[in-house]
Amino acid sequence: MVPTRRWTVFAGAACFFVVFAVILDEPAPLFAAGGLTAWLLAAQLDSFRTMAAADDALSTSVSVEPSTVPVGNQAVVTLAASLASTIDAPLDVELASPPSVDVVAEEQRHLRVEAGEASGSTVCRISCPVAGHVSFDTLRVTLRGRLGLFTETTTVETDATCLVEPPSPDGIHVGQGGERTGTIFGEHASTQSGPGLVPHETRRYLPGDTLSQIDWRTTARMNYPHIREFESESDLLLSLVVDVGSNMAAGPDGRTMFAYAREVALGLVETAASYNDPLSVRLVTDEGTAWEFGPSSSSNAYHESRRELLAFDPPSGATHSSKSASPLAPADALARRETLETDDSPFATTLRPYLSASRTYLSRVSERPLFDAVKTACHRVDGDDHLVLVTDDTSNVETYEAAVVASQRCTQTTVFLTPTALFAEAPTDRSRLVAFEEFRQRLDGLPSVEAYEIAPRTALERATTDTKTPTT
Structure with a gap:
């Protein structure tokens, strides 16, 4: 309890009567001081009782x-x-x-x-x-x-x-070759039989948890609400790897490549939550994995994943382009080396040894953040698993090799790509769209891999129309 200014006035009056009694050498003022003091003590006791009753x-x-x-x-x-x-x-x-x-x-x-x-x-x-x-x-x-x-x-x-x-982009297109797909990504048949959910752990109640999850015995014992979490024994694990590098910041405010990619990632998290599937999420920047969670099928896993996806904002500024820094695939290097075999120029002689070093390709790709995140996600999974990679088309070599690793180690792999040509400030380059579609088809041709484009619907329709319109 804290005394108010009014209490200070009465306490000062009691002190005044005491001093006044000493100065006059008379006992009468002491009775007034004693009466005020007793009244203040009684008021304090009454306030304590009132506050205790209010607290209860x-x-x-x-x-x-x-x-x-x-x-x-x-x-x-x-x-x-x-x-x-x-x-x-x-x-x-x-x-x-x-x-x-x-x-x-x-x-x-x-x-x-x-x-x-x-x-x-x-x-x-x-x-x-x-x-x-x-x-x-x-x-x-x-x-x-x-x-x-x-x-x-x-x-x-x-x-x-x-x-x-955050501001949601309007008119999101998800499809293949410009044709929109009607699939709800992440859906799967729930025909597996088994014991279903098994107890996983008990933890303290957090905002967002439902009352049905409360473990009342533990709550009574610990004198604080506790939640009993369950894990599914035989559900499909969704391993989500999202590129949040500087290249994903391309585009106007609220309609960047990451804004469109995030909507797809959030939809996948919602689907996993509806099926109670275990979820693993990794957010990958230019330097490496910035945030990871799971695998887990607790309500907190879905909540934390949504929160982090909504809160993350790729750094703006100079976008990272790996076209000049991307290693050359061995098959492409061999083809170019054969072309240079008949060339006796000093330039060809100098370049030929570099095109024969395939080990450099493997080592450089394995050091890339996105490739490393996909490889780690595949390495940790056990049983039926679905790896989803959400990125753009600026690092095609790294993306392709990551998809190859995922196709070999995971039950199912899905790649979502945002075409940079549709987010550039300059008019859409037709050749870049053609190259993007060729790369998407190349990914889609890998075993157990499906590749889709994510793009603004109006921009894609306009670019597709312009591409189909013959020039005169």
Whole structure:
């Protein structure tokens, strides 16, 4: 408890009477000082009892509608407080808003339950300018004594959350050769028989967990909500490798290559969650794997994967292009070496040894971040598995060799490619689109590999129409 300014005034008056009694050498002022002191002690005891009763009777709730909101839009936070039994003092509840949101009206964050009242509520509008996961996890409760001499401020934990989604690109095309596919990626038949879900571990309750997951025995023993997680014995493992390098930042704000690729990745996570499939996710930058999670089929795995995909933003600036740095495949090197066999020029003589070194190709590809991430994902899987690679067409050699490794080690492999030609500031180059389609078909021809393009629908339709239109 903290004394208020009013208590300070009365305490100062008691001290004044004591000093006055000493100066006058009279006992009468001491009686006044003693009376004030006794009254202050009684008020403190009464305030303590009131605050203890309020602490036992108070229950609060916070809800956010809608639970998912696009960045820049508003959401409504409802704050409610109720008392099992009324008290003779006012109660103030304040919502502690995260720094990533803006409160439209500050007074809406405050709720007062007047003395003698049993409940109260308020509605607070917030604006969400930053994408990510927003948690309203703290309430500040302030209680004043009946006489206004003491206050007490405590914090109450809540679990209200809101997902602020970044601007979603409109008109996403996912298909092959310009033809849109109707497949829901990640779906599979659930015909396997077996014991189903088995207990995996027990952990503390986290915001977003459902009540059906609560392990009541552990909760009673630990005096805090605990969740019993289960793992599936025979589900299809989805290993998701997403390229988040600087090259994926190409395109206008909100419609970058990564924005389109992220929508596909989020759809795959949702499908895995609907089937309760184990999920493994890796986000790969130009330097290496920046974030990885799993494999796991817990609700937290899907939640963390969504949160990280929504929060990640590839670095903008000079995009990474590996066309000049990509190693030459052995077959291509051999063909070029045969061409130079009949050339006796000094240039051909100098170049010929470099085209015969196939070991350099293998070592350089194995050092690439995306190839290493795919190889690691394939190495860790066990049983039926589906590896999904989401990238672009700037590192074709690395992507192709990664798909080869995945086709050899995984049950199923899917590659999603974003064509850089459709995200460039310059007009679409037809030759680049043709080269992209040839590369996609080459990937699609690998055993157990399916390759799809991800692109803005209108840009692809316009480029396809322009390509088909004969020039005069």
